[in-house]
Amino acid sequence: MADDRHLHAVADAGIGVSTAEALASFLRHLASRRGRSGRITSPETVRAYTSALPVAFAGVSDVAELNEPGPARERLHTNIRTAWGHRQPATFNAKRAAVASALAYFAEQEWIADAEAVLHGLRREHQPKPDDTRVRPRAAIDRLVTDRRWPLEDRTLWSMLYATAARAEEVLRLDVEHLDRANRRARTKRKGGKDDELLYDVRTARMLGQLLGRRRTGPVFLSTRLAPEDGTVPARDVDPSSRRRRMTYRTAERHLGVATSGWDLHDLRHSRLTHAGEDGATEADLMNLSGHEDRRTLQRYLKPSKEGTHRRLDAIDARRPERTPDAAELAARMVSP
Known part of the structure; x- marks a missing residue:
């Protein structure tokens, strides 16, 4: 050419x-x-x-x-x-x-x-501003993850998505061999194909232990569907002992939507980054957590939620004395031995 x-x-x-x-x-x-x-x-x-x-x-x-x-x-x-x-x-x-x-x-x-x-005359379509309601309250996430009405498979996935602030695809592609369970890390490929490690918390580690049991190979998160034996499903996407298939994005999205009446998988990532920012995590911390490589893409997560602002204001109020001394009292304190 x-x-x-x-x-x-x-x-x-x-x-x-x-x-x-x-x-x-x-x-x-x-x-x-x-x-x-x-x-x-x-x-x-x-x-x-x-x-x-x-x-x-x-x-x-x-x-x-x-x-x-x-x-x-x-x-x-x-x-x-x-x-x-x-x-x-x-x-x-x-x-x-x-x-x-x-x-x-x-x-x-x-x-x-x-x-x-x-391109004159072919205008960009109007894009609504991001919906701040995508930041879900911490208490609501805790209730979701601990609600035993939902299968352990789903609850462990939700816990890991929140803890790691990872994209759903980065978690769903995990195999058991990718887990460093002693250090609560997991090897994955980020968007763009970059190798990286996800960081997860103690609660997720405990749930993974219950979920995996003695399993040492195969996908971490499994669908209830069995893979056909005609070779149409790649071996890497099948648990060798149960023949269950790797959970798909569509299945994970549907299960979360049913359990929450409308959340989507990205809400957990969005919420975790916002909560971590509210708690004082630096931009470098958030980039390490989420896999972002451009600080500008983090800006939408650094806006505090109403819940976070309310909580911090309550903490500030709790540190204040019950009564503010007047000018005469303050003057007396300054001259007293």
Whole structure:
């Protein structure tokens, strides 16, 4: 395939650059680009762009066609609306942003004149502000984890999700061999494929002991469903003794929703980070706990909940004397031996 220098030469000659070549060049650039954190773009992001961009640019054969208002721009806008207009605003905006990144790259290469003009008229969808009610009260989480009406499997998962502040996928992919039970840690892969350790508390450690019993291999969290013996389920996702399958995200989400009348799995992560911030954990502590690599992404967790503010104000009030001395009394105290 032609390299970027060849593509520049083609563009300078006035022949234009095919959209397929331009997208391939952009994706190579994306895969080697470093972000503000200094890390190279994650494979998940590259895969997402690789999947989305051909859909968005379908029917546009040459990027130069986008320089003028007309069929090419209309096709691009229609493709984006058709593919993602029915999805959540965050999804639509993410796909639009992927297209905008590609167009900005095309403009840098001088293959198009004005990247912003190409998307003119295709506005971002309004995204509601995050719901602060996602921070669940500590007492409510404690009641949930200790409520024996729910299976031990689910309660242990909920306890671990809260204690580790991990993403659900990072916990559900754990195998028994990944647990360092003596030190209350668990090896996992974070978002982006980075190897890391989850940190969990004593309560979770005790529950894991009850849940696992003598098990030494296989997934930590299991579904009630048995895996078929036709090899369609990978061996790593099956408990070798019971033949039960690894619990899926969908199953875990459904069980928590039923038990709480509407919580989702991310609520436990959000609550833990907020509670830890309220208790004085530093940004470095929170990043170690959650696996975040950018301080800016922690900001939504550093806003104290009403519960936390109320508790701290009560503690401040409890430390105050019952009666505030007046000016005369304070003066008398200062002159008394």
